[in-house]
Amino acid sequence: MAAKLHKWHRRIGLLASTFIVFLVVTGIVIQHSDELGLPTKFLTNTWLLNYYGIQPNPIVTYQLNNQTVSHAGEHLYLSGKPITDDVEKLFGAVIQNDQIIIAISDSLIITDFQGNLIDQITKLDGLSESPLGIAISAKGTTVVRGGTKYWESTNDLFNWQEYSGPHPQWVAPSITLPALRQVIETYDMGQQISLERFLLDAHSGRVFGKYGIYVIDAAAILLLILALTGIRLWSVRK
Amino acid sequence: MRIQLYILVISITLVFASQSLAKGVYQTPEEFLSQTFGTAPEPQRITLSKDLGKEVKKILGHRYKKIRVPYWQEGCRSAWILEEIGKERYITTGFVVNGQGLEKVKVLVFRESRGWEVKHDFFGKQFVNAKLTEKNKLDKHIDNITGATMSVDAVTNISRMALLLHDHVTKDSC
Numbered sequence: 001m002a003a004k005l006h007k008w009h010r011r012i013g014l015l016a017s018t019f020i021v022f023l024v025v026t027g028i029v030i031q032h033s034d035e036l037g038l039p040t041k042f043l044t045n046t047w048l049l050n051y052y053g054i055q056p057n058p059i060v061t062y063q064l065n066n067q068t069v070s071h072a073g074e075h076l077y078l079s080g081k082p083i084t085d086d087v088e089k090l091f092g093a094v095i096q097n098d099q100i101i102i103a104i105s106d107s108l109i110i111t112d113f114q115g116n117l118i119d120q121i122t123k124l125d126g127l128s129e130s131p132l133g134i135a136i137s138a139k140g141t142t143v144v145r146g147g148t149k150y151w152e153s154t155n156d157l158f159n160w161q162e163y164s165g166p167h168p169q170w171v172a173p174s175i176t177l178p179a180l181r182q183v184i185e186t187y188d189m190g191q192q193i194s195l196e197r198f199l200l201d202a203h204s205g206r207v208f209g210k211y212g213i214y215v216i217d218a219a220a221i222l223l224l225i226l227a228l229t230g231i232r233l234w235s236v237r238k
Numbered sequence: 239m240r241i242q243l244y245i246l247v248i249s250i251t252l253v254f255a256s257q258s259l260a261k262g263v264y265q266t267p268e269e270f271l272s273q274t275f276g277t278a279p280e281p282q283r284i285t286l287s288k289d290l291g292k293e294v295k296k297i298l299g300h301r302y303k304k305i306r307v308p309y310w311q312e313g314c315r316s317a318w319i320l321e322e323i324g325k326e327r328y329i330t331t332g333f334v335v336n337g338q339g340l341e342k343v344k345v346l347v348f349r350e351s352r353g354w355e356v357k358h359d360f361f362g363k364q365f366v367n368a369k370l371t372e373k374n375k376l377d378k379h380i381d382n383i384t385g386a387t388m389s390v391d392a393v394t395n396i397s398r399m400a401l402l403l404h405d406h407v408t409k410d411s412c
Contacts, residue, residue: 034388039325084303086328086349119306124267124319125281158281194326 002236009229012222019219026203030196038196046189054192056185062093063174067113069093069102070176072188076102078115080183092134092171096142101157103131103144108157121157128160135168143168264357265346267319270332271310274317274342281308284403297374297398298322307403314412315341316404322396324350324389331393333400337412339369339377343397353389361390370401 033039043049057073070077071090077083078100091103099118102109108121108131121127129146137143142153143163150163176184201207205216271278283306286294294302303321310317315336321328330347333340343362348354355361361383368378380394 034325040323117304119283119304122267124271124278125308 002233005229005236006233009226009233012226012229016219016222016226019216019222023203023216023219026199030199030203033196033199038199039194041195042190043193043195043198044186044190048198049189049193052193054189056188059176059181059184059188060090060173061176061180062090062171064093064095064100067100068174068176068180069100070180070184071104072184073191075188075191076104076109077184077187078111080180080187081115082187083111083115084109084117091131091145092173094134094136094142094171096136101134101142103134106130108134108144110157126158126160127151133170135170137163137168138166145170263347265332265344267330267332267346270319270344270346271317274332274334275310275312278317279310279312281310282407283308284407290403290406293374293402294399297402298395302399303328309403309407311407314408316407318400318403319346320396320400322392322399324348324353324392326350329356329389329392329396331396333397335400335404339367340365340397340401342366343393345393348389350389353383353386355383355386356389356393361393365397368397368401370398370405374398374402376401 029036029038043052059070059072061068061070067079068077069090070080071087074087075082075085076087076090087109088105091105093100093102095101098113100111100113102111106122108127109117110119110121111117123130127144128151129144129148131144132147133145135143135145137152142157144151144153144160145168150168151160152163152165153159154161198207203216205212205214208215265273268278284290285306286302286304291301291305308319315334318333318335319330320333321330323329327349328347329345329350332342332344332346334342343365345357345362348357364378364380365376368376368380371377376394376398380390382390
């Protein structure tokens with residue numbers, strides 16, 4: 001009986017060893033995920049991203065002389081370079097006083113031509129309404145389209161008054177050229193699955209689909225059997 | 239069987255409840271300012287010039303997200319609404335600083351899925367009267383919260399930035 005049990009113990013041990021190595025390696029790396037910066041590193045492999053079913057987000061682009069301001073997912077891009085995130089929607093961009101003024105869901109973002117974020121004007125700074133559009137008036141002032149009224153900046157975007165004048169020419173979205181689209185899509189898709197998420201999915205078996213979880217469950221049961229047969233063999237031998 | 243079903247339902251409810259606790263606007267910046275000042279003074283801006291920007295970078299380990307930082311000042315008391323990444327996303331925190339150091343620290347918006355424990359008042363209260371040492375560190379120890387280390391670090395670092403900027407805007411007048 002003990003010889004038979006020993007034989008099975010060895011067989012199960014051999015089978016489980018592959019899983020043990022896999023689970024130990026992924027487990028240790030997950031354990032030190034923060035120190036390794038895995039939450040902020042992302043999966044960029046196209047095959048894996050496709051395997052996850054990751055699709056690029058729709059892109060909205062506004063042309064500004066020889067530069068572009070685009071939005072995809074939660075990111076804002078200046079000529080394809082990501083400049084900030086946590087942006088829900090883009091409503092347009094204009095150039096004023098050698099700065100780019102970008103109208104987003106709840107505020108105006110000011111950047112330089114290199115994409116450095118200079119400032120963000122919110123309702124706390126006097127912005128009357130959330131922007132739904134932006135234009136440069138015939139007088140050269142910045143005009144923002146709010147939900148109910150049009151607002152004109154009177155002084156460095158910190159003071160606003162109701163706009164009265166000719167209907168402003170709101171900036172309209174333009175076509176996203178293929179080269180720009182490719183740059184933005186590559187970045188956007190590469191920001192969706194963190195390495196920590198990938199490792200957690202691998203460790204739990206989820207990365208291998210719905211059957212992957214059962215495979216890891218089976219591995220766990222094998223380890224349990226191994227422990228039980230090990231204890232049994234040890235007690236028999238004693 | 240019925241007990242197992244109850245356990246399953248309770249477990250699922252707890253998981254979703256903890257998720258809903260995590261993200262959210264705990265206090266709007268408007269509320270924070272009116273609670274601090276009554277009627278908030280006009281916002282002002284401090285520009286992170288080359289030298290100041292360098293000091294901020296030293297504190298945070300990277301450049302601050304904006305070059306101009308808004309603040310609200312009444313006498314020798316100032317309020318700051320600053321943002322710093324915890325693990326993956328920005329945590330918006332409000333700070334009130336006076337001559338004695340930090341007066342109030344309040345997490346206003348939390349966007350991460352974990353580490354939300356920093357929103358509790360007991361965490362913010364640890365910062366009260368904390369000042370900067372010569373090396374721009376806090377002169378008080380801030381306890382870590384298990385499972386929220388990165389959020390704790392983010393709020394601690396950004397509180398140092400608030401103190402540094404307060405010193406800059408009040409150095410000639412207070």
